[in-house]
Amino acid sequence: MRSRHAQAARLLKPPRAVIDIGSNTVRLVIYEGSKRAPETVWNEKVAARLGRDLSETGRIPQEAEDEALAALARYALIIRDLGIEDVQAVATAAARDAENGQEFLDKVAELGLEPRLLSGEEEARISANGALGAFPGAHGVVADLGGGSLELVSIHSNACHHGKSLPFGTLRLPALRAQGGFDQRVHEALEDIDWAASHPGPLYMIGGTWRALAAYAMRELDYPLDDPHGFMLSVEDADRMAAELVDAKPDKLSNISGISSMRAEYLPNAAALLRPLLAEFEPESLVFSSWGIREGLLYSRLDAAQQARDPLLAGVAAFAAVRDSHVTDATLVSAWTADLVENSKPGDERKRIAAAQLAAALRRVEPNLRLNHAVEWSLDKRWIDLSPRGRAMMCAALVGSLRRTELPDRLRVLASDDDLREGMTWGLGLRLAQRLGAGTRESLSHSRLLRENGALVLQLDPERAALAAGPVESELSMLADWLGLEAKISVG
Numbered sequence: 001m002r003s004r005h006a007q008a009a010r011l012l013k014p015p016r017a018v019i020d021i022g023s024n025t026v027r028l029v030i031y032e033g034s035k036r037a038p039e040t041v042w043n044e045k046v047a048a049r050l051g052r053d054l055s056e057t058g059r060i061p062q063e064a065e066d067e068a069l070a071a072l073a074r075y076a077l078i079i080r081d082l083g084i085e086d087v088q089a090v091a092t093a094a095a096r097d098a099e100n101g102q103e104f105l106d107k108v109a110e111l112g113l114e115p116r117l118l119s120g121e122e123e124a125r126i127s128a129n130g131a132l133g134a135f136p137g138a139h140g141v142v143a144d145l146g147g148g149s150l151e152l153v154s155i156h157s158n159a160c161h162h163g164k165s166l167p168f169g170t171l172r173l174p175a176l177r178a179q180g181g182f183d184q185r186v187h188e189a190l191e192d193i194d195w196a197a198s199h200p201g202p203l204y205m206i207g208g209t210w211r212a213l214a215a216y217a218m219r220e221l222d223y224p225l226d227d228p229h230g231f232m233l234s235v236e237d238a239d240r241m242a243a244e245l246v247d248a249k250p251d252k253l254s255n256i257s258g259i260s261s262m263r264a265e266y267l268p269n270a271a272a273l274l275r276p277l278l279a280e281f282e283p284e285s286l287v288f289s290s291w292g293i294r295e296g297l298l299y300s301r302l303d304a305a306q307q308a309r310d311p312l313l314a315g316v317a318a319f320a321a322v323r324d325s326h327v328t329d330a331t332l333v334s335a336w337t338a339d340l341v342e343n344s345k346p347g348d349e350r351k352r353i354a355a356a357q358l359a360a361a362l363r364r365v366e367p368n369l370r371l372n373h374a375v376e377w378s379l380d381k382r383w384i385d386l387s388p389r390g391r392a393m394m395c396a397a398l399v400g401s402l403r404r405t406e407l408p409d410r411l412r413v414l415a416s417d418d419d420l421r422e423g424m425t426w427g428l429g430l431r432l433a434q435r436l437g438a439g440t441r442e443s444l445s446h447s448r449l450l451r452e453n454g455a456l457v458l459q460l461d462p463e464r465a466a467l468a469a470g471p472v473e474s475e476l477s478m479l480a481d482w483l484g485l486e487a488k489i490s491v492g
Contacts, residue, residue, distance in 0.1 A: 015041070016086040017079050018294040019072070021108070021115060023051030023094035023169055024147025024262075025208075026068045028075040029294050030084065036133075036306055037315030037384045038298055042078075046071035047262055050104075051094035051148040055175040060098045069107055076111045088297050089115045092123050093148025093169060120165030123293065124151035128160040130296030131204040134229070134289050134384055136311065140201025141281060144292055145210055145270060147171045154199055158307075162195040170209050173269035183276050190280040202232070203283040206292040208263055209270045214288040215258030216267070217241055224410030225391070227382055228258065229290035238286050239278050245271035290382065311384035316354040319381075323361040330357035332444055337429035339450045340483070343422050351390050352426055354383075355397035359430045360439060362398065374398035375408060388414040393423035400427020401434070403478070428479045432458075435475045437467050456480040457488045465491045 016038065020027045027045035031038035048068035050060045079087055089108070095101040095117055108115045118126065127144035132155055144151040148169035154161040166189055168176070176182055190196070205214070214228035220241060223231065245253075245268055253264035291299075299307065317327045333356040334349065341348075358377055362370050378395035386394075392415035396407055400423070411420055429449070436458075437443025446461040458476050460468060468489050480487035 014086060015082065015084050016298060017084045017088070018297055019075055019087065019089040019113065019115075020294050021050070021068070021072070021089065021091040021095060022147055023054075023092060023149070023171055024049055026050070026071045027294075028071075028078065030082070031298065033318035034314040035298070035302060036309040037311040037318065038295070039315070039318065044075075049147065049171060051098070051169065051171045054094065054097055054148065055172050058098065059100050060094060060104050065100075065104055065107075068104075069111070072108055072113060073111050076113055080112075087113070089113045090126075090293070090297065091115050091117050092146060092293070093120070093165075093167075096120070097148060097167075120149065120151070121163055123149070124153045124163040124165055125160045126296040126300060127151050127206055127293045128153035128155050128163070128296065129300045130291040130293060131155060131206060131289050132158060132160070133295055133299035133307070133311070134291035135204065135287070136385055138201075138204060140204055140283065140287075141196045141199050142204045142206060143210070143277065145170060145205075145207035145273075150273070152193060152196055154195055155204070156199075156201070162193075164193050164196075168273055170266040170270060173266075173273060177269060177272060182272060186273060186276040187280060190276065193280075196281050199281070200284065202285040202287045203277070203281065205286055205288045209266045211288060211290065212253075212259045212263035212267050213238075213241070213245070213270065213274070215256060216245065216253070218258070219256055224413045225379060225388065226258070227290070227380065228288045229382055230387070231288045233286040233288070235278055235283060235285060239275060242271040242274045242278075246275075291384070310350055312354055312386050312390075313350055315384055316357050320357045320361040323364040325357050325360035325364070327353065327357055329360060329439070329441065330354075332441060333360075333430060333433045333439070336433055336444045336447075336449060337426065340425050340429045340479075341422070342425070343418055347390075348393070348422075351386075351394055352397070354386075355394045355401075355423075355426055356430055356433075358394070359398055359401040359427065360434070362401065363434065363439075370402055371399070371404065374402060379408075379410075389419060393419050393426070396420045396423030397427035397430065400424040401430045402427075403431055403475075405482070425479075425482065428475075428482055432472070432475045432479055435471050437464070443467060451483075451485065454485060455488045456483060456485040457490055459490045462492055 016031045018029050025045045026048050030042035032041045033039040048064045050064045050068055053061050095105055105115050128142040131138055131142045139156040142153040146169050150166045150168040153163040211228045214231050217233050248268050250264040253259050253267055254261040330353050334353045365373050378398055379391050392411040446464045448459040450457055477487045
């Protein structure tokens, strides 16, 4: 049964569904929560491979069409049974390029869906909007690799600019490589995209096959996180690994976590495509995104004010609100502990607010589960616009809020010792704020925490003097010892 808060949130922010009819897969994704940082609650796909014969016959094969329509009929029923009214259905390269593409879309419409056929330019722009939503302020080139095409888009100043759709989708690459002269053909196609070659910034990699490349790289580099979203790879490492993958055996690749058998089949050809991409564009790095065309559809519909919202704080607020933890209280706690901060860098304040809200949400978890949740929420849950360093500092803060100072070893790969110490300081401060008066606004509004003449001083209004008894002295002493200060309580 849904909690009262979850039911209220669903009424205020009703679920949205996106049906993505791609060349490779037909997928239904249902989102709930914040409009700025929607959370996936259902994700189902069928690998119908509608575009598998485009290079040979130019048509969608009957078997693929039947499989796709069966999946779409199921999706239509699920959407109706769940009462979801906000539904977007889009079709991309296979339906766009196939001779019988319109006939297929007419059959989709008969299921009660309203498929929108995207042009190559629209597909590229919407995918790029997914990257803009996931990485605010992104400046570079989006490379969205689908089954039927490769979309390249310039992004900067929070907008999409130049764009190009090329027929280099994963389903077409085997035939192109078999014809010979593959590298030369790719180089010639990319030579006309001079705006990408002169564009500073990274390549933002969108698509399941690129994420499989990220999974391979993460294993090779012994990367301590599992989610490929936001993973950054140097050009040198990317080119070296692509050279290794060009002749790799799919059956061995599929044994790697995060690489399905289908992606293992596509990965060698995608690696062959990547090498000339790197040579022509010379990007600063590769950044992998799990947000693409589906999230781009949602982000594109937001007004400017909604797009400008911080996606980390929006996502944390939606996640924690159902656990009776609210951003207003987290902001107050962050301000109350502000004098503890010593080595703050730009953007750290938003991380402290997010950590404060998650630390309050941990209080709603059974005590024996809190440590696992602290690590999972900070390191394993997908947060938008949170760097690996930020994840490590939030993890340290959540562990510290549980009165623990031992941290998982993998955090030291993600952040410096100084950063982790700063995160731990946040957490111990959050714990003191919670323990002072059960985290109430009244207890924080009538008290103050500050450094003063080598001491950490907790100041209390006279009517709140009774709060100093019990665990508060112990928590204040622990925090002061951590900072190398003397603990003092001052009333008045």
